[in-house]
Amino acid sequence: MLHIVNKSATERNSLESCLRMATKGSAVLLIEDAVYAATQGSEAAAKIQSAMADLQIYALGPDMEARGMAGRVLDGVKLVDYGGFVDLVTEHSTCQSWL
Amino acid sequence: MSDMMDDMEGGEGVVKKFMFVNRKAPHGTVYALEGLEVVLISAAFDQDVSMVFTDDGVYELIKGMNTKGIEVKDFSKTYRALEGYDIEKLYVEKASMDARGLSEDDLIVDVTVLDSAEMASLMAEQDVVISF
Numbered sequence: 674m675l676h677i678v679n680k681s682a683t684e685r686n687s688l689e690s691c692l693r694m695a696t697k698g699s700a701v702l703l704i705e706d707a708v709y710a711a712t713q714g715s716e717a718a719a720k721i722q723s724a725m726a727d728l729q730i731y732a733l734g735p736d737m738e739a740r741g742m743a744g745r746v747l748d749g750v751k752l753v754d755y756g757g758f759v760d761l762v763t764e765h766s767t768c769q770s771w772l
Numbered sequence: 773m774s775d776m777m778d779d780m781e782g783g784e785g786v787v788k789k790f791m792f793v794n795r796k797a798p799h800g801t802v803y804a805l806e807g808l809e810v811v812l813i814s815a816a817f818d819q820d821v822s823m824v825f826t827d828d829g830v831y832e833l834i835k836g837m838n839t840k841g842i843e844v845k846d847f848s849k850t851y852r853a854l855e856g857y858d859i860e861k862l863y864v865e866k867a868s869m870d871a872r873g874l875s876e877d878d879l880i881v882d883v884t885v886l887d888s889a890e891m892a893s894l895m896a897e898q899d900v901v902i903s904f
Contacts (some may be wrong), residue, residue, distance in 0.1 A: 681828050683871070706800030708801050709831065714873010735841025739799055741834035741848070745873070754841075 674699045674738035678682035682717040687771040692724050702753070702761055703732040712737075712745040715764065725749050733758060787822045788813045788899035794829035796904060798848065799839065805847050807904030812850075815857035822861040822898070823854070824891065825883070826868045829904075833864070833879040851881045865891050 676695050682688040688710050694740055703711055711732045711755035734752040737743045762768055792811050796803040814821055823893040839846040
């Protein structure tokens, strides 16, 4: 399963719900305002770091750059571009968007 | 009617304290950009304008944005032009920056950093508060 989250973790609980439901071996892709969660010093950083034990965490690079956060990405979070986004979708049989 | 026109054109109208509260991250929603545009319009009315950045709103002021990849306008540089419109009262809540691992050095403009109690009393003394 590929989980896609696009809401800021400091505004909505989408990421929290996603991490609660995502099962071991799943992938989580952070896009749009969700990318802030994967930056150093964010409130969600610890949750992302502990989630990385069981889940692959990805973030959309262009969204990080647009927000001036590209230099603050947490270690272990893999940045993908739009092509990588498409690859993730095709590699997983199911996608869930946590709107 | 003509009195009202005189007031508006002669700049002798009442000056009120306007506060624009920005609580949303840029790009993900249109609130940040729309809020900024309303502030720029308000500059034409010679009011006492303050801008507040709190919660995810502090992300609006981050340096070094590059929006080319997501093909939207990078309006962050417009915050630096506010001074030219005599909008110089920019306030950021310290707790909101701290919660996001940010400091004043990460911001694109000079701001006044307030603690939550100071922010609260600043809000309390406004005539009009508009939220984005």
